[in-house]
Amino acid sequence: MMGGPELIDATLEGLVVPSFTRIGFEARRRLFGWQNLDSYRLGGRVVAITGATSGLGRAAAERLAGNGATVIAVGRNPDKTARVAAEIRELTGSPDVSATVADMGDLSSVRRAAEQILREHQRLDVLIHNAGALTPTRVEAPDGTETTIASQVVGPFLLTSLLLDRLQESAPARVITMSSGGMYGAELTIEHLEMSSDLYNGTKQYALAKRAQVTLNEMWAQRVGKQSVVFQAVHPGWADTPGVQESLPTFRRIVGPLLRDTEAGADTMVWLASDDNEPLSCTGRFWLDRRVRSIHRLRSTRRSDTPARREDLWSWVTERAGCNPRT
Numbered sequence: 137m138m139g140g141p142e143l144i145d146a147t148l149e150g151l152v153v154p155s156f157t158r159i160g161f162e163a164r165r166r167l168f169g170w171q172n173l174d175s176y177r178l179g180g181r182v183v184a185i186t187g188a189t190s191g192l193g194r195a196a197a198e199r200l201a202g203n204g205a206t207v208i209a210v211g212r213n214p215d216k217t218a219r220v221a222a223e224i225r226e227l228t229g230s231p232d233v234s235a236t237v238a239d240m241g242d243l244s245s246v247r248r249a250a251e252q253i254l255r256e257h258q259r260l261d262v263l264i265h266n267a268g269a270l271t272p273t274r275v276e277a278p279d280g281t282e283t284t285i286a287s288q289v290v291g292p293f294l295l296t297s298l299l300l301d302r303l304q305e306s307a308p309a310r311v312i313t314m315s316s317g318g319m320y321g322a323e324l325t326i327e328h329l330e331m332s333s334d335l336y337n338g339t340k341q342y343a344l345a346k347r348a349q350v351t352l353n354e355m356w357a358q359r360v361g362k363q364s365v366v367f368q369a370v371h372p373g374w375a376d377t378p379g380v381q382e383s384l385p386t387f388r389r390i391v392g393p394l395l396r397d398t399e400a401g402a403d404t405m406v407w408l409a410s411d412d413n414e415p416l417s418c419t420g421r422f423w424l425d426r427r428v429r430s431i432h433r434l435r436s437t438r439r440s441d442t443p444a445r446r447e448d449l450w451s452w453v454t455e456r457a458g459c460n461p462r463t
């Protein structure tokens with residue numbers, strides 16, 4: 137039977153707004169007596185995080201470096217990435233924060249970044265796919281793939297594939313993917329994964345990418361033993377970041393003071409990278425506020441999520457990424 141805290145959590149989970157805003161975060165933090173993130177000691181742990189130059193990724197990189205992890209800050213803009221890495225070194229007093237350049241939508245850039253990481257780091261304990269954006273008009277990546285899908289599905293898939301051996305050598309390792317509650321409204325599709333120019337809608341395209349992310353998270357977990365690497369996906373609730381300020385100004389005006397701050401938005405991602413108990417004891421899960429959540433809320437999306445479609449997604453992404461990971 138569900139006890140008091142579980143019941144309150146489940147009630148919150150059923151109500152989107154209280155769950156996703158700072159109300160849900162604060163309630164769950166108190167209800168479950170969370171360990172403070174600044175109490176984790178991460179010396180010797182090497183963490184690569186994409187989208188480290190802004191918002192949630194930057195907040196996570198700061199916390200992880202502050203706790204002693206060696207942080208590889210991955211960003212698409214060389215100057216900004218170098219500047220942010222220097223700022224994090226200055227702020228945390230840790231010398232172990234480096235910059236690696238990768239536009240996650242550009243496969244050759246992803247390959248160069250993987251080579252650099254493998255050259256410079258003998259171990260890799262955590263890979264965090266956090267980079268993401270909602271792109272209002274349709275843009276194509278260098279290989280012709282729609283850019284939301286290229287940067288949040290294909291690029292991360294390639295990076296995981298290229299770093300998988302190093303992660304396995306560093307076992308127990310983790311791959312964490314920052315998805316979004318926006319994916320709850322999106323069905324799993326391969327035929328319509330990249331929206332055509334005439335139908336393009338940035339919010340819908342983003343949700344389709346995030347649905348593919350959580351699906352691939354489960355598929356990686358089925359293929360790679362959890363003794364070597366666990367795969368976890370997470371959604372941050374709604375947090376006030378430069379990304380939200382730029383892409384969703386009306387939403388930000390309405391939800392306003394209820395938005396989480398960046399530390400709260402990054403909390404579960406950092407916890408999944410830091411805690412050696414629950415996050416390592418299972419794989420292929422989807423998390424919000426340090427608890428496992430379902431990847432479906434709607435019958436229509438559940439129906440779309442068939443084994444055949446999953447296999448098609450895996451074939452599609454291996455072909456598009458030009459790799460076939462040895463799992």
Ligand SMILES: NC(=O)c1ccc[n+]([C@@H]2O[C@H](COP(=O)([O-])OP(=O)(O)OC[C@H]3O[C@@H](n4cnc5c(N)ncnc54)[C@H](OP(=O)(O)O)[C@@H]3O)[C@@H](O)[C@H]2O)c1
Pocket residue numbers: 186187188189190191192193211212213216238239240241266267268269287314315316317318371372373374375376377378379380401
């Ligand atoms: N904030 C929320 O409420 C919320 C809710 C659900 C999910 N999320 C997810 O959380 C993650 C972080 O978002 P955020 O809110 O922190 O947004 P943000 O402040 O805009 O940060 C996004 C980060 O991703 C990087 N990025 C975007 N496209 C990239 C590409 N093609 N290659 C490499 N890096 C790229 C950005 O780099 P630049 O600094 O160069 O722009 C930036 O570092 C995203 O995956 C987002 O979908 C956020």
